Amino acid sequence: MKKKIAVAIAATALTLFANASPASADVVRNEGFVAIRTSAGYELCVGVMEGRDPFDSNSDQKARFKAYAGTGCQGWLERKRYNADGSVQYNWTKVSDYYWFSDGQAWKETGFHWNGTNAGSRVCVLDTSVGKKECSTGVW
Template sequence: MFTLATAALLVGATATSANAVVQQVGNYAVQITNGVSLSYCHAYTENKTNDTNSDIKGKFDAANGSTCTAWLERKRYNPDGSVQQDWTRVSDVYSVQSWTAAETGWHWNGTNAGSRVCIIRVDTGERGCSKGVW
């Protein structure tokens, strides 16, 4: 299971707060943050940035007999601050079952855009989305 705490151990990163793990990888700073948990279903974003680019992917896991579906969404604004596109799914929908994990590929976050992960626990219908990463 790839929870935020597990991710910190796997990459050998140091936690900078209760909600973020940051690691330097080449020219990129990689940050794992902005998660959502629904009783045994977990989703969080991994964001890598440098001076000219920002990419993001969603990571998901399930535990204790749960089956969950999850995906990555993006919201975009116009330069004047008005909404250009509300939250829209931009990745495939992933299914994770007890003690398994999945992740989306890297997605370009774009200019004036934010991304978030959403997850549904299939057996209860419980659902939630993280805050956007900008």
């Protein structure tokens, strides 16, 4: 009987470990923030928008980036613009350089980029270890 219980426990443990998978990445975002996180909520790649004038979303915008938990990341700033009639003049387009950053580094940041009337800016990050790209919803 003891042998059957030991075999059953070993089989259950083996099944649990065999079906376990690495923590999947989740994303948290709003207008000016994006973070790729583990399923346990630990931040991996973070991007934050910062306006030259914090009270005016039409002011120039820049993005700041930080990595955590041993992760390597890439970040950049994008812009989308509408015509006066509401039609899309151009869709989300990269307007900054790519910035590579990894855990342990100070915040990296783009320079300021124009974000005027009928234009929006968003910050994007890429977790280079898994190829997961995410962007904020955009500052208008």
